[in-house]
Amino acid sequence: MTPEQLSQANADLHDKSALEIVRWAIAQANGRALVSTNFRPYEAVVLHLCAQVQPDIPVLWVDHGYNRPATYIHAERLRQLLGLNIRPFLPRLSAAHRDALHGPIPSPEEEERLKLFSALMKLEPFQRGMAELAPTVWITALRKVQNPDRATMDIVSEDKSFGALKVNPVFNWTDLEMEFYLTQNHLPNEWDYFDPAKASDKRECGLHTDWLTKAVAKV
Numbered sequence: 065m066t067p068e069q070l071s072q073a074n075a076d077l078h079d080k081s082a083l084e085i086v087r088w089a090i091a092q093a094n095g096r097a098l099v100s101t102n103f104r105p106y107e108a109v110v111l112h113l114c115a116q117v118q119p120d121i122p123v124l125w126v127d128h129g130y131n132r133p134a135t136y137i138h139a140e141r142l143r144q145l146l147g148l149n150i151r152p153f154l155p156r157l158s159a160a161h162r163d164a165l166h167g168p169i170p171s172p173e174e175e176e177r178l179k180l181f182s183a184l185m186k187l188e189p190f191q192r193g194m195a196e197l198a199p200t201v202w203i204t205a206l207r208k209v210q211n212p213d214r215a216t217m218d219i220v221s222e223d224k225s226f227g228a229l230k231v232n233p234v235f236n237w238t239d240l241e242m243e244f245y246l247t248q249n250h251l252p253n254e255w256d257y258f259d260p261a262k263a264s265d266k267r268e269c270g271l272h273t274d275w276l277t278k279a280v281a282k283v
Contacts, residue, residue, distance in 0.1 A: 065222060065229065070218075070221065070222065082233040086116075087117050092201055096201065097121055098121060100125070101123055103138050103139045103254060105253055106243075107205050114203060119149075122151045123148050126152075126186050126189045128260070129155065129159035130169065131257075131258075134254060135256065135257050142252070153196075191225075191226075201228060201231060202226060202228040202230050203233065204231070205234060208235055218232075
């Protein structure tokens with residue numbers, strides 16, 4: 065899409081429902097849409113929306129090996145409940161192998177170690193997954209209230225790292241709206257989630273930043 069077309073798409077979709085946005089996104093994909101997830105809180109919303117429109121849509125999940133038990137149980141529960149076509153991608157190193165070579169999970173203050181952790185355990189397998197699945201449309205659960213970086217994004221953008229149209233159907237939703245959707249549709253949530261590649265909800269792991277490709281190239 066040209067910048068003008070992106071601007072028009074965002075204007076057209078601004079007042080549409082999340083389900084309408086998902087329908088629009090999948091219609092643009094020529095059979096090559098995917099949705100990514102890490103099964104964090106509220107992710108069930110976007111997975112449920114996508115499953116309604118395309119039940120067999122590939123669900124790209126990077127299982128970095130550091131998820132808490134509750135997250136794995138939640139992922140399996142949603143897989144069964146929604147019939148998800150989960151496509152897991154794992155790092156080339158196991159969690160135990162990484163820990164032996166690089167030590168414990170970095171703290172929020174260790175920026176360079178966090179970037180290395182993210183590149184090894186999350187970005188590289190995600191990049192591999194995107195290359196294998198080769199989507200033209202990538203649907204995410206990004207929302208502008210999540211952190212300052214995401215507040216500058218929009219419903220639709222061009223992701224140059226993966227050559228795909230990135231679509232965020234719930235971009236403008238509040239936590240309260242996400243909660244209401246889960247309740248209304250009898251969907252479970254997962255509050256024990258922790259992403260060691262971010263260390264903080266206000267920090268980006270790299271998937272939605274321009275340093276992704278450079279970070280992966282170093283590992």
